[in-house]
Amino acid sequence: MSSIVPKIKRMTTHSMQEMKRKGVKISMLTAYDYTMAKMVDAAGVDVILVGDSASNVMAGHETTLPITLDQMIYHASSVVRAAERALVVVDLPFGSYQGDSKQALNSAIRIMKESGAHAVKLEGGVEILESIRRILTAGIPIMGHLGLTPQSIYKFGTYTVRAKEEAEATKLLEDAKALEEAGCFSLVLEKIPAKLAEKVAKSVDIPVIGIGAGGGVDGQVLVLHDMLGMTHQFSPRFLRRYLSLYEEITQAVSRYVEDVKLKHFPNEDEQY
Ligand code: KIV
Secondary structure: OOOOOOOOOOOOHHHHHHHHHHOOOEEEEEOOOHHHHHHHHHOOOOEEEEOOOHHHHOOOOOOOOOOOHHHHHHHHHHHHHHOOOOEEEEEOOOOOOOOOHHHHHHHHHHHHHHHOOOEEEOOOOHHHHHHHHHHHHOOOOEEEEEEOOHHHHHHHOOOOOOOOOHHHHHHHHHHHHHHHHHOOOEEEEEOOOHHHHHHHHHHOOOOEEEEOOOOOOOEEEEOHHHHOOOOOOOOOOOOOOOOOHHHHHHHHHHHHHHHHHOOOOOOHHHOO
């Protein structure tokens, strides 16, 4: 773990808020399974998001809509077993919280109880305030998510940058303030202009984590499989790839296949 990582035994929603206050940037990455989460946690990532992007990168769906609450709980439990330092936040999946605050509360309770996660994340602004307020009554911390909200992909039709127009930008800023006022402990802003994201981060006291939202926010999040270069066909401008694992893994596996076919594996030392 790098010496730049804050020496915190266990990240909490309060330590995130403290980091914003002190101007210490927050690192967040997704993870969906025990082995990857173990490495992400050991590397000092502050927050692990069990994102519903699992629907894309783990299950191969085109959108985040199909993943179920049971599947999210399965992924979250695996990550919780691995995370010793990071705060674990779990996405409430599509259909488990919109329009019915009682169902929202039940979904959030199931995630917390059955996975052992520390907080949940919900997509949307004032239109889901009733659900947010109800979940908060149970003492469950909530991270909001504004801007590009992939669960609403069929409403917008594209994954392009959001809130470029004045009206949408104004609504986003109002939504951010409403989420803070309701009691959300943090907020994700996805794929919006950097200037707007910075303005939001300065207008609220809760930490704002950006993905494709520039450097003027309080922290950054990326999808793990994207930043490791496992999803080589997905190349938005905001994505920085730290490895090219798609190529490295396929090359390693094809070497293994060759070794088996050519009877080079196993050798004398690799048997009993
Ligand atoms: O599901 C996810 O991975 C997310 C991030 C993109 C923020 O919500």
